[in-house]
Amino acid sequence: MHDDTLFSSYRYSKDDKTIHAVLQDRGDIRSFFNGGWFERYIHHKISELLQQSQLPYDCLANPVVKFSNGDSFELDLLFLISGEPLLIECKTGGDYNAHLKKFSDHRKRLSISPEKAFLVMLDLEDAKTERLSQFWKFQVVNQDRLIALIEKMINVG
Template identity: 30%
Template structure:
């Protein structure tokens, strides 16, 4: 059954599922009221409850400055069945408060970006699909990025050299780009085996394809890893830190495991060499162990990862090995 809920008088009743999405008059106050899918409605209530509970706990802590954050505040319980791809629970200040405290102890201020933690959009889904199939979808990404750089309005993908299974994966991804409005139009000519995409020009979409997708991918894969392992963790993504001398930097991904193990990750989908010195200095300023400060470079080989890590004062990883490295790191 679906749910009819009036925002004006709080009238609530069940109605048949075929009415989901409709707007009707409330039988009590006659105000326009939406009919919701029950599962979606309940999930939204749970998310709102989590946010309000976090604010309540924050007020409690404000009234008791010496209170410690309990270990349970840092855990996303798997048995709560949180949909990691459709939740605002990571925006709860109690979730990331241990990270704020960790930086404050180093006299570093943090500016949180809640939009970068909210997975109720589709950036995370597209990023995971792209990352999990990157060897096959790299050509799609490269063509989109090239078109964006040259201000082209569309892209044509020739799939004649691909197998049926590969074509299914590529066209499925492109169709999802359209369904989630990452492209304006999608058409697949089966006879010619060509995909036609009309691109979006919005800066958020351009930025996503230009590298932000990799941040989302790393964030979501780690989130899933720690959530399923029922580990204690806090997380932030795409946030700013400011040192005491007012030096300001953006951090791509940061996890704090068990309240004490930092995992600092910078993601590079293109040129990375000019940033090595910057991150080596930042690691030393934050006093993070080398193995905990990661520069994830898309597409580098395992041999390059090993060699670069030996050469420099940070740890290099690639998109296929970062989960294993972090799992070993946090298992110690």
């Protein structure tokens, strides 16, 4: 990553086997390390599934939705699969409680059905995702279960 100029400097600590790095001072690089990599990974996995299923689809990455009253917000991924929307929000960490209400509001405002709205939380335990899904009435999943649930959804729909 240093040779590709993502890091401006780094050092390896043999004692604790840790790399300490300083990112280049560029917004696109900071964005990638702050979660952009996860969005790309999820986009790739869903696109791969849809191509294998030979379903027609389009995808918008990071579209900004603006309403006539001035409200606006950015989505992570919005797929249109055989004319049906699929909303994906990706979170790598932090306080996920704040994201649940916000995602629920966005889903409702966009009139996307709960079974076609996925909040993907990196490494969140399956039992926790199931409880959150039941409470919030949309799909809360981790990266390991997302593709299987979408596969089930597109085969049923």
